[in-house]
Amino acid sequence: MKLGLAVAILALFCGAAAAQQGMPAYEPPVLKFDDSCTKPQWPKAELERGYTGKVMLSFLVNEEGRAIDSRIVKTSGSDLLDEAARVLQTCRFRPARRNGVVVGAWTPIHYYWTLETEExxxxxxxxxxxxxxxxxxxxxxxxxxxxxxxxxxxxxxxxxxxxxxxxxxxxxxxxxxxxxxxxxxxxxxxxxxxxxxxxxxxxxxxxxxxxxxxxxxxxxxxxxxxxxxxxxxxxxxxxxxxxxxAVVAQEKLAEAYARGAGVPASSEEALRWYRKAAENGSALGQTRLGQAYLNGQGLAADAVQARKWLEQAAQQRWPEAEATLGELFLAGGVLPQSDAQGWHYLQRGMAGGDAGALALAGYLLTRGSHVAQDLPRGQKLLQQAQQLGEPRAAAWLAGGSAPDASLRY
Known part of the structure; x- marks a missing residue:
């Protein structure tokens, strides 16, 4: 019997596009195949019954190149194989960079379990x-x-x-x-x-x-x-x-209509395609749809629908959705005010590299608002957010204020 184990990295080669479209150039985390990696071991029960499969995981890689969280994106069909593949979280990664700034980010990995028998x-x-x-x-x-x-x-x-x-x-x-x-x-x-x-x-x-x-x-x-x-x-x-x-194409088409990139700008068409993507499970689509309901952009404002779609995206660990929920809980009004819930989501968004989350956390830490004051850490986060292109960061570094009622929404 011959065992086969393989890893495939799904890199998003978006650096060229980002630079050309005025977006932050992005380099995703890269898995290092070195002594830090622990090789997944075939679960005995699945080995005995000859079960094979492919699992898609996603790892949250921090700024030090360590995987601090993971989730199963697409199962192999075996819970045992899925969980065994999570041991790749012990591996070291080259951390992500956006605009040359090291950031936390999620990265997808396929792991193949293959088995060679005479049969x-x-x-x-x-x-x-x-x-x-x-x-x-x-x-x-x-x-x-x-x-x-x-x-x-x-x-x-x-x-x-x-x-x-x-x-x-x-x-x-x-x-x-x-x-x-x-x-x-x-x-x-x-x-x-x-x-x-x-x-x-x-x-x-x-x-x-x-x-x-x-x-x-x-x-x-x-x-x-x-x-x-x-x-x-x-x-x-x-x-x-x-x-x-095709969900990715629906996301891209929605973004094109939102920016007027290759098609006439149309918020109505953008929203239509974001909704289709959201209904097909796109975390980006769910985030944009939630934000539209939040702001009443192209449809009637609806806090219940906004929360529903943002939470669906956050369940997929989409950093922008996590950051948005964090702001909403901290500000109160749209959602019940809760510092605990707000910081929970805000920290998740920060870990995923969301510039808005970094900026808001920096602002609150420098002022001791909703959290104990920590001026050095707050300024560091604001500087990082500014390097990532977050427009609020520069004003906040200069001492500008933002009442809770207008954090972002």
Whole structure:
């Protein structure tokens, strides 16, 4: 019996886009594969029954590069495997940076539990043989599936061979093969990198309705995965994917309408897409929808709905939602005034690197409002928030005041 354990880091390559759009340039936390890491151990019960799977976790990495919290984003289907993977929290990380400032941040990680037994090997070999026979008979879906086995299954991975299998399927119109061939060429995986050829195949797949290809084109033209900036094209392709229910695309399209980036500015359209994203589980969408209800932007102000959506986002540990709830509890009025609840949420937002949370905490600490005064720490937090671009921080550092009734909302 052979055990396979693998980690995949899901980095959000948003530095180029952030710089181009006037947002703080962001570098996510990076896991260090060194002696600090404790390797997850296969739970005996799952090992005995041959259970495998992939779990997606998210770790909250502080400014010292230590994971101080974790959550299961997507289960492997086994509570035992999910919990065993949490041991990665012992690993050290390179902390996140925003505008060159070290900040706390959440980072997602995929962990793969694979198991090699004689039975599983036989099943895989039988599947490969069946796919080969179907592909030889002209079944392009089978040829694509065979390529994917070589593309992603660790036991037989051969990405160069996978690309060779994708090519004839793509040329004969198989949309998923067109997408995979496009990605391979775009990134230079299994083949010499050729961005223009890759984009060509991605367009062909996108025109056939591939959501993945549509989103990838949106990323490319928004500058997220390139130095190209064509916001009209980005909004067009994000719109195609959003219409098919892709949550990330719905977020991006909402942001485009909110900023007037590639589409006419429209708070109504922005809110419509934020709502769709929120209903599909997007923490960003839930936060924006909650804030809209809070401020009566585009809909009637509703404190109950505001709290509902903000708390849903906070349950997913979205720092901006946590910071917003913290302010609301501290200020009172919209929510019942509570220093305990306010600081609970505010500290969570700070840990996640939210500039607004850092600024407000700094302001309150320097003045001893709602908390014991700590001038040095408060000034440090305000300086950090100012470096992150929080507009209130400079005024507060200069001695400006903000009555509780107007903390942020």
């Amino acid at each position: 599983l090997t036989r099943v895989r070999n039988d599947k490969q043989q069946a796919l080969r026979q179907s592909a030889l008979a002209g079944d392009m879906d089978a040829l694509y599936e065979l390529g994917m086995m070589y593309w992603e299954e660790s036991e037989v991975r051969d990405q160069k061979l996978a690309v060779q299998l994708f090519q004839p399927a793509a040329q004969r119109g198989q949309a998923q093969a067109q997408y995979q061939l496009g990605i391979a060429l775009y990134l230079g995986v299994g083949v010499t990198r050729d961005v223009e050829q890759g984009l060509g195949w991605l367009r062909r797949a996108a025109e056939q309705g591939s959501v993945e290809a549509q989103q990838r084109l949106g990323m490319h033209y928004s500058g997220e995965r390139s130095n190209v900036l064509d916001l009209v094209q980005a909004a067009f392709w994000y719109g195609k994917a959003a219409e098919q229910g």
